[in-house]
Amino acid sequence: MESDEVTPGGVPAALTERVDAHRLCMRGTYAPPIRCVALEADIGRHSRCTIHPNRPSVCREVDASWEFGRPSPQCDKARLAYGLPVLTPADWVDVAEAGHTTPEPLAPK
Numbered sequence: 001m002e003s004d005e006v007t008p009g010g011v012p013a014a015l016t017e018r019v020d021a022h023r024l025c026m027r028g029t030y031a032p033p034i035r036c037v038a039l040e041a042d043i044g045r046h047s048r049c050t051i052h053p054n055r056p057s058v059c060r061e062v063d064a065s066w067e068f069g070r071p072s073p074q075c076d077k078a079r080l081a082y083g084l085p086v087l088t089p090a091d092w093v094d095v096a097e098a099g100h101t102t103p104e105p106l107a108p109k
């Protein structure tokens with residue numbers, strides 16, 4: 001993980017914990033109950049990463065399904081584990097119409 005102690009724009013070091021001599025992880029993700037310290041969420045209603053622009057590369061590699069026009073098996077698996085339906089293209093608002101800089105899923109129906 002890329003801590004801002006060594007990588008400008010990296011993950012805030014205060015939000016990480018050491019896994020071993022060479023690796024860090026997000027606080028709250030090393031042992032159960034798993035809950036990333038940067039996650040602000042009421043699962044099934046809303047969620048957001050509070051450090052989205054500075055999130056670690058391992059998080060950047062997992063898109064939400066259809067966020068960029070393609071499904072994400074990891075996203076689908078995580079949602080199904082929490083009893084949530086997988087996202088579909090219809091779950092995304094028109095970015096320009098909503099005035100957002102990034103896609104955002106619609107609120108639950």
Ligand code: SF4
Pocket residue numbers: 026036037038039040048049050051052055056059
């Ligand atoms: S995307 Fe953000 S909230 Fe989710 S695990 Fe990564 S750092 Fe934590």
